Amino acid sequence: MRIPSKPLLEHITKELDRLADKFPNLANALQSLKQRATSRFQDESIDFNSVKDALDAIVKDADELDTDGYLYAIGQQLTNQLDPLSRSLLSGDVPVLPELAVRLSHSEEEAASQVEAGHSAPGSRTRLGGKPQWIQSDATPVCSACQKTMTFVAQIDSLSAEDSDLGRILEARGSYMFGDVGMIYVFWCSQCLGTQAVFQCE
Ligand SMILES: [Zn+2]
Incomplete structure (x- = not known):
């Protein structure tokens, strides 16, 4: 099972464009970060370990491009959003077990009633x-x-x-x-x- 790259790319683009509008002084750095980040998801789909490597690389890229601490924080924020997104994209085929309530009781009483x-x-x-x-x-x-x-x-x-x-x-x-x-x-x-x-x- 692999993760489709498209929703991850869309998230990166949308989030970094939004931040570039909000912080015009960071627009150039954000554009560079966007180029580097999107270049890491060029395959149509990607396995989870490769996503993790790509997220680590994005944080490193952000650190490299950073001048005042903001871009590093943005890199971390972005990867903190991409991590759960990639997990949810991967989990589509996993069955959900029927939900059962659990009643707690002291185990000795329970064991005695089962023997009975x-x-x-x-x-x-x-x-x-x-x-x-x-x-x-x-x-x-x-x-x-x-x-x-x-x-x-x-x-x-x-x-x-x-x-x-x-x-x-x-x-x-x-x-x-x-x-x-x-x-x-x-x-x-x-x-x-x-x-x-x-x-x-x-
Ligand atoms: Zn320990």
């Missing part, structure tokens, strides 16, 4: 906190920035059991099936504000 009911509800391994219930072996990530063990936040279970209405509806739609009844584990580093996810299945 004699079956597990679909996605019943889903948890916030506690310890991860690994399907395979322990794969707790180490934060790549600070090299410390990350904090377990949640595990999100596949919703697969057919012995409930919700399970049947979701099964029919083929949603929330992560691999072969797999689980997604989410981790957090409070020091670096970093996240990581791990996937496991049988």
